[in-house]
Amino acid sequence: QLQLQESGPGLVKPSETLSLSCTVSGASINSNDYYWGWIRQPPGKGLEWIGSVHYTGSISYNPSLKSRVIISVDTSKNLLSLKLTSVTAADTAVYYCARQPGLAAASDYWGQGTLVTVSS
Amino acid sequence: DIQMTQSPSSLSASVRDRVTITCRASQSIFSYLNWYQQKPGKAPKLLIYAATNLQSGVPSRFSGTGSGTDFTLTISSLQPEDFATYYCQQTYNSPPTFGQGTRVETK
Numbered sequence: 059q060l061q062l063q064e065s066g067p068g069l070v071k072p073s074e075t076l077s078l079s080c081t082v083s084g085a086s087i088n089s090n091d092y093y094w095g096w097i098r099q100p101p102g103k104g105l106e107w108i109g110s111v112h113y114t115g116s117i118s119y120n121p122s123l124k125s126r127v128i129i130s131v132d133t134s135k136n137l138l139s140l141k142l143t144s145v146t147a148a149d150t151a152v153y154y155c156a157r158q159p160g161l162a163a164a165s166d167y168w169g170q171g172t173l174v175t176v177s178s
Numbered sequence: 179d180i181q182m183t184q185s186p187s188s189l190s191a192s193v194r195d196r197v198t199i200t201c202r203a204s205q206s207i208f209s210y211l212n213w214y215q216q217k218p219g220k221a222p223k224l225l226i227y228a229a230t231n232l233q234s235g236v237p238s239r240f241s242g243t244g245s246g247t248d249f250t251l252t253i254s255s256l257q258p259e260d261f262a263t264y265y266c267q268q269t270y271n272s273p274p275t276f277g278q279g280t281r282v283e284t285k
Contacts (some may be wrong), residue, residue: 060271104265104278104279105265107274109276113248118273119273120250121273154222156221161272163269164214164224164227164228164267165222168221168223170220170253
């Protein structure tokens with residue numbers, strides 16, 4: 059059974075870098091069939107797609123975040139990572155990792171999400 | 179970015195009611211439209227993909243129709259576990275974008 063689990067600091071200071079990991083179990087992250095991505099949701103608000111990556115290195119980012127985001131995969135650890143630099147309070151959100159069976163496909167499996175608060 | 183507009187933003191309904199939520203795209207997205215259900219404190223759950231396809235394990239009371247710019251999610255007979263927020267999402271153009279959500283509340 060596929061499971062995704064986010065982890066990382068729950069509190070990040072303004073101007074610092076937010077770093078999260080997503081451990082994938084029950085499936086190989088280096089499958090040709092899937093992209094792996096990040097989506098976030100500010101408290102009480104809607105969903106925002108951050109970006110998606112294929113293990114071959116194909117990456118797509120949301121232009122609104124592109125200058126601050128790095129998404130990567132570590133196939134040896136079956137791990138998906140997110141780095142968001144120069145964070146502000148506006149980056150406070152629940153961050154989800156998710157699987158997509160194709161870059162233009164829906165996200166069919168999601169992690170439970172992790173709340174990251176940006177505050178001094 | 180393609181704008182996705184859901185209506186209504188919220189609705190009140192009773193168990194066994196038929197519920198319809200609409201989603202309109204700012205340009206044609208063909209059938210690249212997905213529907214998710216989200217309960218408080220939980221991750222979104224995929225219900226419908228590619229406008230009309232029921233995700234495995236999702237009850238058949240959920241259905242999706244539409245193509246181009248106008249789409250509908252229908253719950254044929256609302257069940258207690260269906261009170262939640264529903265989001266549409268387009269994946270035709272990058273970045274994928276979501277509607278603002280429709281909250282289904284108990285009447």
